[in-house]
Amino acid sequence: MYLFVRLSALCIALAFLNGCGRQDAPPLDQQLYVWQRQWTPAHEAALKDSRADFSTLRVLALQAFPQAGWSRARIDPALLKADGRPLIAVIRLDGQLKALNQDDVITQITQVISDWQAQGLTLAGVEIDHDAGNARLPAYREFLVHLRAALPASVALSITALPAWLDSSELPALLSTVDSSVLQVHAVSDPHRGLFDPDMARQWAKSWSRVTPKPFYLALPAYGVALLPSTSGAPIVESEVRIERGGERRELLADPQQLSQLGAQLRADAPPHLAGLIWFRLPLANDRRAWSLTTLRAVARGDALDSRLVLNLSAQQGLYDIGIRNEGNLDSAWPERLTLAVQGCEGADALAGYALQQTPDLLTFTRLRDGRIAAGEQRAIGWARCAKIDQGESHVHP
Template sequence: MPVTYFHRLCGALVLALLTGCEPQPPMPLDQQLYIWQRQWRSAHEQALAESRRNFSTLRVLGLQAHPKAGWSRALVNLAQLKADGRPVIAVVRLDGQLPALDVQLAQQQIAQLIARWQQAGVTPSGLEIDHDSGSARLAGYSQFLQALRKQLPADIKLSITALPAWLDSPNLPELLDAVDSSVLQVHAVSDPRQGLFDPVKAKSWAQRWSRASDKPFYLALPAYGVALLPDTGGAPLVESEAPLNHAGERRELLADPQQLADLALQLREQPPSHLAGLIWFRLPLPSDRRAWSLTTLKAVAAGDALASQWQVQFVKREGLYDISLVNAGNLDQPLPKRVQLAARGCDGADGINGYRAQQTQQHLEFTRQASVRVAAGGRRTLGWARCLDISQGAWNVYP
């Protein structure tokens, strides 16, 4: 029987119905990245190269104003930024404690920043103002943004970092009307003693923000940690990228990669209206001890399954073994509490880097004395031993 147009049409309809019943993969969300170091280092070059495939746009701290220090520029390596080639949004940080926003001075400083970047071959596609304004001052902040918008080149989009506390302000519509987009920050916005980040609150804030305006918005998500130090005033001091010259026990807080991965999946599957993407804070460098590794950050942003995998490796030289732990997964992990190896004929052993060694007739055991994170792909020596033999595959790691 010849195949007719009717048969082909029926086949196409059946195929459409069948495929329509299959679950569709989550829609991708644009992934962007903050660069927040105030002084660029040689390590930025490799970090930029390794992040290029995963993050579409760089939001780069370029300028900041503080009540006592005044205006200062971040020392950005513009040659590296130009070579990277991705779209760039310049971020201007205005401290929330500034007594007033000087429109004329801000315009002058921002114009000089943009001109300097353009002369180096970096043309920002946008400008983001990061200002922790109190809700009571949003009307004045809106006027500041309106005046700033008039002075910006037409091809530079204006955005702001926004706070969930503004959701209840009657001045929020006017504020959002003054900009092209907003970045809702959902980390480090509550009392630090309650934690750095709450995924349930973050999702709720995003849903509410989506109803505040029909303009696009982004979510700024954490990929870092902080430490809390006791202070005589009652509220704790917060130590982040730079160490504080302050005595006292530090309570470490770290954004949980799995929590963020779960939230990102939920947002992809059911994105709030007008959500344009996610922006991760911040690009990590190897020296950044309170940030996720770039391997973990890329895995979370890409929606990859997170997994930890420890491997024990050792190198033998004339009966002396150097013993190391390797984090072979894509998830940063605290060092395991205990590592046990099958060994014989040992006449000496010692732990280093926070481990203590113990010997029995059949085993070497290394016990952790202090908790330290090891980045995905990282290595840490846990000790040495002088033995006749250590079995290559006979070891156990205990969390």
């Protein structure tokens, strides 16, 4: 008993220095997918503003589709070279491909590596993104063995992996062929059930850690999609590029609060071998279905999230431009309603997305459809020509 008390006291004393139980795990690495097929001038600012918070760029380089064949992403090598972060080329091999022609695929991949190197880019790794069904995992493993032999020794090999592979006895052998794996935990279930389930993501991560002795990452969503109806019953998924099709769109968006909570849980109790998180995708300024970079950085850092919508008025000779500004770090839905206390208004109107109701002393702008205002951004709501708008008595109703 005396020995137990002494050991307990010693443990409490040492806790202030080193901790008596499990040591604090190192912070989880934060990386980014750059998934745009056609790079634009907006990439320059997005790369610059993401540099402080995300260590590595995983860049879509090459895709293979049934019938359509091979397609290269049109990257900006000068921007990537100036950026200087470790660079991983991602090769997307569509899961609907009937088979992988090993020689052709390896030739295409090694040519991309050679071309990128000729443009002054140094590759840290190659990631293969192939949604193979469980029955095809043995053939996929054989392909990876041949690919590994064809890659330079300095280029690490990783794969994007699916939770469904946990049901296959072939998984350990498959993972033995690569240096690391990226477990995708978004957009892996029936779209009607949503993009992401944080509880399932944690469960899959724990199960994955028991299968692989090598580092693995979680691929997490920072984007949204729309589901469009189809005659077959299975929804059509619209992502970055608009699909010219009628019918009501059901918008799905990954919830930053959910992902922030998951990040905190993983930092506090990371499964063995979990090396970091990879966010899909680098948001550009005009990316209407991605979180803003401000929100993505806040979630990755573990910052408290807050959207603060404030009324934004600018006046010139009695003409007021009326808008809202998001002064928080969390993207927000458009406010449901704005009420403005006014005097002596000669005219007013709402802009697209809102309707106006007017009385002699009150303007009420009511939302007609859904929309988002990014953290740090502002949006025009309407205008009014009035003798006075009392901002202190005007309100934004979320």
